[in-house]
Amino acid sequence: MSTRLSFDKSLYAGKSVDEAVKVFAAHATFALEETPEAWVVNVTANVESKELRLTRELSNYALGLTVQSRGTSK
Amino acid sequence: MTDLISLAPKLDTSSQAFFRFRNIPNTTKTLITNYEGFYALLSKEEFERFATGTIEPNTPLHQRLSENNFLRATYDSKRAADRLWSRRQMLAQGPNLHMLVVTLRCNESCVYCHASRATMDRVDTDMSKETAEKAIDLILQSPNPNLTIEFQGGEPLVAFDVVKHAIQYANEKNKKAGKQLEFTMVTNMSLMDEEKLKFLLENRVQLCTSIDGPEHLHDLQRKLPRAPGGDGVGRKDGAHATAVKWIKRINEEWQKMGLDPTLYRVEALLTTTRDALPLWKEIVDTYVDLGCRALFLRPVDPFGWAEKTERKVEYPREEYLQFYKNVVDYMIELNAKGVQVLERYAAIFLSKFFGRDPNFLDLRSPAGAGIGALAYNYDGRVFSSDEGRMLHEMGDSSFEIGHVATSTYKELVGHPTVRSEVLASNLDGQPDCVNCTYNPYCGTQTAHNHKKFGTVFGRTRESTLCSVHKGIQDYLFERLAAEDPKVLDIFQKWTTNRPRTHFLQPTTPA
Amino acid sequence: MHHSVTTNLSNGSAAFTVDPSLYPLDALYGAAYVFIDRCFVFLEKNAQGHVVVSLAPKKGPADQPTLEKWAGEFSNELLSCAWRHQIAANNKQALEQVTSLALAGAMGPPSLDDLSNFDFSSQPLEDPLGIAMSWEEKYKKKPKP
Numbered sequence: 001m002s003t004r005l006s007f008d009k010s011l012y013a014g015k016s017v018d019e020a021v022k023v024f025a026a027h028a029t030f031a032l033e034e035t036p037e038a039w040v041v042n043v044t045a046n047v048e049s050k051e052l053r054l055t056r057e058l059s060n061y062a063l064g065l066t067v068q069s070r071g072t073s074k
Numbered sequence: 075m076t077d078l079i080s081l082a083p084k085l086d087t088s089s090q091a092f093f094r095f096r097n098i099p100n101t102t103k104t105l106i107t108n109y110e111g112f113y114a115l116l117s118k119e120e121f122e123r124f125a126t127g128t129i130e131p132n133t134p135l136h137q138r139l140s141e142n143n144f145l146r147a148t149y150d151s152k153r154a155a156d157r158l159w160s161r162r163q164m165l166a167q168g169p170n171l172h173m174l175v176v177t178l179r180c181n182e183s184c185v186y187c188h189a190s191r192a193t194m195d196r197v198d199t200d201m202s203k204e205t206a207e208k209a210i211d212l213i214l215q216s217p218n219p220n221l222t223i224e225f226q227g228g229e230p231l232v233a234f235d236v237v238k239h240a241i242q243y244a245n246e247k248n249k250k251a252g253k254q255l256e257f258t259m260v261t262n263m264s265l266m267d268e269e270k271l272k273f274l275l276e277n278r279v280q281l282c283t284s285i286d287g288p289e290h291l292h293d294l295q296r297k298l299p300r301a302p303g304g305d306g307v308g309r310k311d312g313a314h315a316t317a318v319k320w321i322k323r324i325n326e327e328w329q330k331m332g333l334d335p336t337l338y339r340v341e342a343l344l345t346t347t348r349d350a351l352p353l354w355k356e357i358v359d360t361y362v363d364l365g366c367r368a369l370f371l372r373p374v375d376p377f378g379w380a381e382k383t384e385r386k387v388e389y390p391r392e393e394y395l396q397f398y399k400n401v402v403d404y405m406i407e408l409n410a411k412g413v414q415v416l417e418r419y420a421a422i423f424l425s426k427f428f429g430r431d432p433n434f435l436d437l438r439s440p441a442g443a444g445i446g447a448l449a450y451n452y453d454g455r456v457f458s459s460d461e462g463r464m465l466h467e468m469g470d471s472s473f474e475i476g477h478v479a480t481s482t483y484k485e486l487v488g489h490p491t492v493r494s495e496v497l498a499s500n501l502d503g504q505p506d507c508v509n510c511t512y513n514p515y516c517g518t519q520t521a522h523n524h525k526k527f528g529t530v531f532g533r534t535r536e537s538t539l540c541s542v543h544k545g546i547q548d549y550l551f552e553r554l555a556a557e558d559p560k561v562l563d564i565f566q567k568w569t570t571n572r573p574r575t576h577f578l579q580p581t582t583p584a
Numbered sequence: 585m586h587h588s589v590t591t592n593l594s595n596g597s598a599a600f601t602v603d604p605s606l607y608p609l610d611a612l613y614g615a616a617y618v619f620i621d622r623c624f625v626f627l628e629k630n631a632q633g634h635v636v637v638s639l640a641p642k643k644g645p646a647d648q649p650t651l652e653k654w655a656g657e658f659s660n661e662l663l664s665c666a667w668r669h670q671i672a673a674n675n676k677q678a679l680e681q682v683t684s685l686a687l688a689g690a691m692g693p694p695s696l697d698d699l700s701n702f703d704f705s706s707q708p709l710e711d712p713l714g715i716a717m718s719w720e721e722k723y724k725k726k727p728k729p
Contacts, residue, residue: 006628052595057624059625063626067617070610168689440683484692487687488687488690488691496683502671502675505667508671
């Protein structure tokens, strides 16, 4: 079982998604791909029952980093 | 009621200088204020003439608007700048108020305790003398020439050795720093004794306590164990009787020292709980009987135990505002009979209306967090406000900006959190506040916003702080609009600031 | 704002759409950031180019009223951020001046230690007018070719 997470390029910074994947690397296997519109992350959690939680944590982290990377004044 | 939409076809925007307007509830008057903080109360007809640019020159209305910088043709930039500077100059002076939490331990148990007090066996929550010294070294680096060190807790009398040491150390170090230094202590008085009192009097320490109202309410909300107290004597009095005994005693001592008894009194603070609301008259009478000249009707805050006991102590803010009006109406009645007692919020706001800003840190823009005040916790952690420190005790350290052992003064006040708070509490950047008629007189609190909304900016329209500030100002302008000479005279007296110079520490050059 | 809130109680989430022509992206980020400590927030775009915001609870399942309350609060925060974004742009100069005044005031003047510790090396010192040059250096006779 794995979960496909699609981060829209107009909403998420690619670097932030990469960074989030690195942070959660110990807890899951990640397969990354890129489409014209999105950064796609296929997540297979080490513990299947935690996959939903893991994908949500990853998404939050990527969003947080995206917001922070824009600064507050823009 | 007046509004601009009905006047739209006739509006003339070429004659007015910048203004904001608000219809004052329960009156037929419209309040206008400008950026620098002048105000005018206009009748419906006057406001229409103002908005439509049809005021005849050489009329009293023209003169009144002109004097207050509401007309473009006679706008006095220097006057505007002076007025604005009188409000903003304190921003350039640096932190004046420094709160030292000398212990978290407290022997009283209050239903709304904002400070998250610790029990009396938690000696690990006492500040060490070394930490106090390091805090004072930082405090004396503030560029502000006037510094107040406020001892609080917990109950500071529990750690009186630290208080004594801090006062002696600060005075010694101040010989070189040369600041106008004052000390204040916020205490429940229950552990006061002759020796401590002698030291506090000799060292000119201002004393401030809490009185929640009449004895039954105070003792219901503030539990003082009637077991042996810190003086080792079996205690037969409750929290109220104990506090009252020492308030009277201290007031007498100050009088014996030749100090003006109308000026030198123990200050007492009220935390307004739900149970206090119906007791507005009893509360005022209690304060007057105690000889207190001022009452500060602070609503309960969402910090410390007050969050856990919210269902018991909280109330809708409309009920608070009715309570507020009842109290101040009654105070005005008393003043008219010669009894001198004022409400602090009213005094602060009225002073601002009249152009004399008292620099109250929670009612200014930007607010005082970090740039007007700093809080030093018992363990040496430094916070940009006391509320920020309270949040830390609740598990949220968002407002921690350093440590006395490792941070420099400039690192503290230049901390990114302080910068964010300065930006976030500037009302010229806040939705709603930016257009609010009360903008020149008001303020917001970043820690309160963070707690309630998860952001230092908050959301003004949903904020209880905003409803309280707006409600009080509406009420005060309602009273001003009535133009009752007796009330105007009382309000003027409430804004008269008589400095209490006895509390300034004597300075001896090193 | 959002046309409707769709709640999915089985996975405990609420979703609603935001029209990006009404709200700047920075306002959306601002509101999302306020919520990431209490919710899981996910943003995606639908076929109309609207942003779909999904909120899921961090702790335990959430009932329908809670999910709808979050969506409502998010909407309020979004509006607040959008307006603040506009005000910050309009009042930029005044806000910057007051902030500088307050922070510089709190810091006080630089001390001699501050000046001696200042790292000039990381900032190339441009001196097009030759102000930092000594008079002798600036006006010395050029060697004859």
